[in-house]
Amino acid sequence: MKFHLALVLSGWILGGRAGLFMAPAHADDAVRAAGNDLDNSIHSQTPAFGEPENSKQQAVVAQQDQAKGVLKSEKLWFDPFAGYTNSLGMRFLPVPGTTVLFSIWETRVQDYAAFCTATSRAPAGKPVFAQEPTHPVVHVSWEDAKAFCDWLTIVERRDNRLTGKERYRLPTDFEWSSAAAVGPEQGKTPEDRMKTPMIWPWGSHWPPVSGDGNYAAELKADSFAYTSPAGSFKTNANGLFDIGGNVWEWCGDWFNEARVSMTMRGGSFSDGHPAALLSSYRFNGTMNLTSEDIGFRVVLDRADR
Numbered sequence: 459m460k461f462h463l464a465l466v467l468s469g470w471i472l473g474g475r476a477g478l479f480m481a482p483a484h485a486d487d488a489v490r491a492a493g494n495d496l497d498n499s500i501h502s503q504t505p506a507f508g509e510p511e512n513s514k515q516q517a518v519v520a521q522q523d524q525a526k527g528v529l530k531s532e533k534l535w536f537d538p539f540a541g542y543t544n545s546l547g548m549r550f551l552p553v554p555g556t557t558v559l560f561s562i563w564e565t566r567v568q569d570y571a572a573f574c575t576a577t578s579r580a581p582a583g584k585p586v587f588a589q590e591p592t593h594p595v596v597h598v599s600w601e602d603a604k605a606f607c608d609w610l611t612i613v614e615r616r617d618n619r620l621t622g623k624e625r626y627r628l629p630t631d632f633e634w635s636s637a638a639a640v641g642p643e644q645g646k647t648p649e650d651r652m653k654t655p656m657i658w659p660w661g662s663h664w665p666p667v668s669g670d671g672n673y674a675a676e677l678k679a680d681s682f683a684y685t686s687p688a689g690s691f692k693t694n695a696n697g698l699f700d701i702g703g704n705v706w707e708w709c710g711d712w713f714n715e716a717r718v719s720m721t722m723r724g725g726s727f728s729d730g731h732p733a734a735l736l737s738s739y740r741f742n743g744t745m746n747l748t749s750e751d752i753g754f755r756v757v758l759d760r761a762d763r
């Protein structure tokens with residue numbers, strides 16, 4: 459999507475683009491039925507605005523854990539230094555300032571396909587361009603992304619890979635900022651927090667250069683016209699790929715007090731405006747919106763540790 463501020467703030471959500479890509483609601487009876495037998499908490503990712511005080515407390519806890527040299531864990535499968543590799547081969551690393559592990563990749567075509575196959579869910583919409591299994595999945599709504607997280611939680615709890623309190627979910631807006639190393643942010647809503655200037659996911663230079671990520675063609679920073687395989691560019695300081703570029707990433711939070719649309723972070727292959735690519739920039743769309751440049755990243759919430 460090309461960045462136009464007025465479009466972002468008003469017309470994009472309410473106007474034709476949202477209508478063009480409106481996805482049908484998916485009935486996912488299998489996952490819902492399984493979920494009824496499990497902790498209801500996995501279905502309780504209620505959109506919020508993030509809690510600055512909680513975030514500070516979480517940061518203290520994380521720092522304390524890091525000071526001990528280990529994230530609290532009794533599970534043999536989790537190496538606090540190498541991270542966690544889940545049943546789909548998705549890799550996760552702890553992010554300082556949070557109590558969660560972030561997927562190092564945006565959720566891939568192959569990850570989402572496993573979910574659709576296992577649940578007989580309709581596959582993600584097909585973009586006009588070709589995608590390989592390791593490209594980030596696109597044409598997935600916020601609702602689709604949440605359903606993926608809930609399904610994976612159920613499967614890995616069933617298989618004893620997760621405890622009854624651990625779960626996959628979308629990152630909060632605050633957690634995403636920690637992942638992107640945006641720095642301290644003020645403001646009640648994600649919209650209010652779009653203030654930190656001159657820091658992009660690749661650093662403080664403009665424009666991005668070769669190796670910085672997958673952005674709009676006019677920036678000439680990369681050779682991909684559309685999505686690129688996960689892991690094609692250098693990681694950020696937290697070991698995460700494509701925090702900037704490739705596809706927009708849904709977050710768990712409402713965008714603002716209107717509670718109409720959800721927050722997205724990180725820019726995409728079709729964005730080239732310096733403001734839209736700032737680490738602190740937030741895009742937004744309704745829960746059922748899908749687009750060829752919108753995907754998502756998953757976190758593993760280990761709140762009981």
Ligand SMILES: [Ca+2]
Nearest residue numbers: 700701703724
């Ligand atoms: Ca991204």
